[in-house]
Amino acid sequence: MTTNWTLPRTISQYAEPGGEDGHVTWLEVDNFNSLKAFDGKSVRTTRDLIHIAREPRHDIKEKTYYLKITNFNFINLPETVNGIELKISMNRSGRITDETIQLCKNDVIIGDNHASLNLDLIKIYGSETDMWGTNLTMQDIQDPSFGIVLRFQSHPNWPHKNSPLVDSVELRIH
Numbered sequence: 001m002t003t004n005w006t007l008p009r010t011i012s013q014y015a016e017p018g019g020e021d022g023h024v025t026w027l028e029v030d031n032f033n034s035l036k037a038f039d040g041k042s043v044r045t046t047r048d049l050i051h052i053a054r055e056p057r058h059d060i061k062e063k064t065y066y067l068k069i070t071n072f073n074f075i076n077l078p079e080t081v082n083g084i085e086l087k088i089s090m091n092r093s094g095r096i097t098d099e100t101i102q103l104c105k106n107d108v109i110i111g112d113n114h115a116s117l118n119l120d121l122i123k124i125y126g127s128e129t130d131m132w133g134t135n136l137t138m139q140d141i142q143d144p145s146f147g148i149v150l151r152f153q154s155h156p157n158w159p160h161k162n163s164p165l166v167d168s169v170e171l172r173i174h
Contacts (some may be wrong), residue, residue, distance in 0.1 A: 010071035051154035070147030093162035128174035
């Protein structure tokens with residue numbers, strides 16, 4: 001049995017230690033409600049991310065704050081966890097790539113980072129047999145602190161000035 005794609009109920013943002021001033025925050029309108037329901041609205045950063053090419057060692061490339069997305073209300077869970085899938089729908093403006101795409105539990109990032117430079121509008125991470133390098137149990141999946149941590153960055157190869165526009169983040173359990 002596989003669950004339906006499920007939306008989160010809790011979303012927060014945070015900076016990496018020391019990155020509070022150097023990274024771009026998310027525009028937190030209505031406590032990120034547009035990511036908790038399909039309402040046709042996007043979540044964006046408070047300003048555009050930039051990549052200024054100067055020379056490879058001195059390029060300026062920006063990152064977003066982390067988005068911690070948890071508290072999924074899964075229905076019809078299988079008896080055991082065999083795989084986890086994440087679906088992100090977003091407009092990357094052809095220049096915004098992943099930096100961190102990882103699972104989390106109890107405020108700790110766990111497992112493999114599935115980040116890639118792929119710029120597809122809809123990306124699916126994981127599979128029906130991918131456990132993301134973890135040994136999660138059904139009890140872990142049902143814990144409200146279980147979820148995903150996301151962070152995006154300027155594309156490392158192409159100079160630009162763009163904001164990520166995230167439409168939805170959904171998980172599915174196999």
